[in-house]
Amino acid sequence: MAAYTINVNGKEHTVDVLEDTPLLWVIRDELQMKGTKFGCGKALCGACTVHLDGTAVRSCSLPISVVADSEITTIEGLASGDRLHPVQEAWAEHNVPQCGYCQPGQIMSATALLSQNSSPSDDDIDAAMSGNLCRCGTYTRIKAAIKTAAKK
Amino acid sequence: MISTLLANKNKKVNRRDFLKVSSLGTTGLMLSMYIPVLGCGNDNPSAAFTPNVYLEINEKGDVTIIAHRSDMGQGVRTSLPMIVAEELEADWSRVSIRQAIGNEKYGDQNTDGSYSIRMFYEPMRKAGATARMLLEKAASEQWNAPLSECKAQNHLVVHDPSGKKLSFGELALPASKLSIPDNYVTEPKLKNPKDFKYIGSETQMLDLQDIVTGKAIYGIDASTENAKVAVIMRCPVVGGKARSFNYTEARKINGVLEVFEIEGAGIPPQLNKPLGGIVVVANNTWAAMKGRDALSVTWDFGPNADYDSVQHQDALIKELGKKGTARREHGMVKRTFDNSNNKIIETTYRAPYYAHGTIEPPCATSKIENGKCHIWAPTQHPQFARDAVADALGMEKNDVIVNVTLLGGGFGRKSKPDYVVEAAVIAKETGHPIRLLWTREDDVHHDFYHAISAQNIKVAINKNNKVVGWYHKTAFPSIGATSDASVIEPTDAEMGLGAAGLPYDIPALCLESLPAQSSTRIGWVRSVSNIHHVFAIGSMVDAIALARNMDPAENLLDLLGTDRSLQFEDVKAEAVWNYGEKLEDFPFETARLRKVIEEVVKKTDWGKSLPKGRAQGIFAHRSFLTYVACVVEVEVDSSGNITIPEVHYAVDCGVVVNRDRVVSQFEGGAIFATSLALNSEITYKNGRVQQNNFDGYQMARMPQSPQNIYVHIMESDEKPTGVGEPPVPPFIPALCNAIFKATGQRVTQLPVDLNN
Numbered sequence: 001m002a003a004y005t006i007n008v009n010g011k012e013h014t015v016d017v018l019e020d021t022p023l024l025w026v027i028r029d030e031l032q033m034k035g036t037k038f039g040c041g042k043a044l045c046g047a048c049t050v051h052l053d054g055t056a057v058r059s060c061s062l063p064i065s066v067v068a069d070s071e072i073t074t075i076e077g078l079a080s081g082d083r084l085h086p087v088q089e090a091w092a093e094h095n096v097p098q099c100g101y102c103q104p105g106q107i108m109s110a111t112a113l114l115s116q117n118s119s120p121s122d123d124d125i126d127a128a129m130s131g132n133l134c135r136c137g138t139y140t141r142i143k144a145a146i147k148t149a150a151k152k
Numbered sequence: 153m154i155s156t157l158l159a160n161k162n163k164k165v166n167r168r169d170f171l172k173v174s175s176l177g178t179t180g181l182m183l184s185m186y187i188p189v190l191g192c193g194n195d196n197p198s199a200a201f202t203p204n205v206y207l208e209i210n211e212k213g214d215v216t217i218i219a220h221r222s223d224m225g226q227g228v229r230t231s232l233p234m235i236v237a238e239e240l241e242a243d244w245s246r247v248s249i250r251q252a253i254g255n256e257k258y259g260d261q262n263t264d265g266s267y268s269i270r271m272f273y274e275p276m277r278k279a280g281a282t283a284r285m286l287l288e289k290a291a292s293e294q295w296n297a298p299l300s301e302c303k304a305q306n307h308l309v310v311h312d313p314s315g316k317k318l319s320f321g322e323l324a325l326p327a328s329k330l331s332i333p334d335n336y337v338t339e340p341k342l343k344n345p346k347d348f349k350y351i352g353s354e355t356q357m358l359d360l361q362d363i364v365t366g367k368a369i370y371g372i373d374a375s376t377e378n379a380k381v382a383v384i385m386r387c388p389v390v391g392g393k394a395r396s397f398n399y400t401e402a403r404k405i406n407g408v409l410e411v412f413e414i415e416g417a418g419i420p421p422q423l424n425k426p427l428g429g430i431v432v433v434a435n436n437t438w439a440a441m442k443g444r445d446a447l448s449v450t451w452d453f454g455p456n457a458d459y460d461s462v463q464h465q466d467a468l469i470k471e472l473g474k475k476g477t478a479r480r481e482h483g484m485v486k487r488t489f490d491n492s493n494n495k496i497i498e499t500t501y502r503a504p505y506y507a508h509g510t511i512e513p514p515c516a517t518s519k520i521e522n523g524k525c526h527i528w529a530p531t532q533h534p535q536f537a538r539d540a541v542a543d544a545l546g547m548e549k550n551d552v553i554v555n556v557t558l559l560g561g562g563f564g565r566k567s568k569p570d571y572v573v574e575a576a577v578i579a580k581e582t583g584h585p586i587r588l589l590w591t592r593e594d595d596v597h598h599d600f601y602h603a604i605s606a607q608n609i610k611v612a613i614n615k616n617n618k619v620v621g622w623y624h625k626t627a628f629p630s631i632g633a634t635s636d637a638s639v640i641e642p643t644d645a646e647m648g649l650g651a652a653g654l655p656y657d658i659p660a661l662c663l664e665s666l667p668a669q670s671s672t673r674i675g676w677v678r679s680v681s682n683i684h685h686v687f688a689i690g691s692m693v694d695a696i697a698l699a700r701n702m703d704p705a706e707n708l709l710d711l712l713g714t715d716r717s718l719q720f721e722d723v724k725a726e727a728v729w730n731y732g733e734k735l736e737d738f739p740f741e742t743a744r745l746r747k748v749i750e751e752v753v754k755k756t757d758w759g760k761s762l763p764k765g766r767a768q769g770i771f772a773h774r775s776f777l778t779y780v781a782c783v784v785e786v787e788v789d790s791s792g793n794i795t796i797p798e799v800h801y802a803v804d805c806g807v808v809v810n811r812d813r814v815v816s817q818f819e820g821g822a823i824f825a826t827s828l829a830l831n832s833e834i835t836y837k838n839g840r841v842q843q844n845n846f847d848g849y850q851m852a853r854m855p856q857s858p859q860n861i862y863v864h865i866m867e868s869d870e871k872p873t874g875v876g877e878p879p880v881p882p883f884i885p886a887l888c889n890a891i892f893k894a895t896g897q898r899v900t901q902l903p904v905d906l907n908n
Contacts, residue, residue, distance in 0.1 A: 018405075034375075037511070074366070076365070098224075099225030100560075102560075122859075133511060133851055135824070
């Protein structure tokens, strides 16, 4: 066990956990923030996607010991108060979700993509989003929502 | 689905509606409505009149509708309340929902078989209409005005001549004191469909904002104070159990609290019992997982230790060479196939085991306190879960409270409450509230799989180029074997899922099943036996078109024959499986299938010229009482890589409730079916599943998925039918037929591998 101080959504938290604990379980079990989901534990489905200094990472496979003082953003940190992030707005406009379980991860991947590429092509979107599985099959709407968000 | 798939009983249906109104304290009106159960999922005749919905209006005018069915993305928590709100004349912005616990008083809660809307459309309309009439009556008494002058509109009752208004909130209490006239019960005045505001609209899911902000609560998110985390190491072979285990290393992991064994059902494994295994309970998820990794277990693998799915499928293929059990037969079958003037075409088809792959794995939270067991679970069937837990713990049903969370995908997996029982048993054993989690490996290794299958179809075409004989043999382990090891052939329901309902006008027809032993847990996956049956049938129909030198769409229409209502008197069962409904209530009208074919042909510009490597394929099928035609356009490059530029569906599901959710089910169904056709496969060697996670068990990702999916909904005033499963079956042969057109390679085995 070791103590770590991490910065999540602009707030510092100190946790005492096993050194190899994945960031996902620190967020969910220790910080009790449940928006970031568990899907595979092996960085294969993207349900656990968060931002580490603005880059999309799979928190299920990122040990807490390497996070250091990076700024972590989770789905809970995306909106400013009641104002949704443009990507979240676009998701609502297109009625993207079905069950919705993978959508926090999808939204985090999409926001990271748009912060690096403000007008992605279809191929850019495919490449950035292919690590995020959606079993309900919302991919066509995800792509449409990303294009809408790119114009916001 | 459970009772209906396992039993093939004709249930007596009592159609008497019965409503009662009772006062809900002083807060307003509570209407509880008793409806007949329409024949699906309830085997208890004495429970045929049970209340299925509670509608509450408080004195502020807030309307609360109880959502009694489970939402796994189909949007039922929104669409059933839309129906109530429509007839109630409620302002949608004043409606909220509350999820019901598992209890018979809500009626059928088994959210499976694509029947929520089919079963509850009329009862929900009546629930809303009766409440509206009572509010109007209360207003007329208040104003001392004739009832005919008092009309509910948009959350108010308005007195026509004077323009006086009373809000629903003001009327709630007086309405609750009224006795309910008989005619309100038997024949509530329903709205004219042309006045519908919500039914047929595109309405956002009520959970949408919570989902996009990460606030939505799924089973994995449910928490209760001081809950410990449990994971289980299960025997890799179904029917095996631990001979011995050593937990010394596991107990050294900081946070691990307890390690112990729980019993499984053995063989047959059952739908509602755990597999058994070694449980690790810890303070947090990571410690529990690490503790499990540190276990050392010696297994007795049991009778399935040598099970090999490749060998099994080969054996099923051999079995197809024998005479099977006739399940449907008419005409001179032998003579037709012996006639040397007839051209015979024949193909054998293979399809694999499939796993559900819900992104939220099975999970449940349980707390036992003061003689009651509280459960929070993503379950499709809370009453089944409650009963299974009560049985496992030796408790009374009513002492088990199953709270239904949102489901992170269901597809049939979360109908089976084995994981809920695990959480409850571990909570009892440890005395702690328990959050039980399945890892992805657990899920891939220990699912209730879609059955492996082998089929053979032989077709006779006479010298006038008419199809005169159809001989279909099917072999696959039955879902029934999961509960009863003596079941070695498919049930009538499984035969009815895609095979026995063949709608073609063919003079000689035979459908046979052959025995197939089960060596694992077989369950139902979105559209069930339709998956393999319709793959084979739809592929053969395309081969028939080629043999007849006909356009595939024309061939399909020709086989369908003249418009008629199918009777299936040749089916060797009490009645043809009609998805739990009587044919007289939901007839099979070939005209409706014809019309969706014609619509999809028109909308896709069927037969248009396409560049080399690109082609269209078609199929149409009625499943779950919904008529669907599908055209898939594929592009196959020189290395055999398949992409899907375009998919068109034409759909006749009767009256549409939430248009956007019908469209989204078809979009998602196309992508689900893409996975089944191109990506997914579970195989066994030495009794074990060979895939471990989403690397081995592949599902379609964005680049492999259809790029454009168009859904053309037929305008209809027929009774509404479901749309969760119907998109899946016809897509698979439509895709395979397009691949054939593009490459000349006929797909006879799923998943498709053009390099094999």
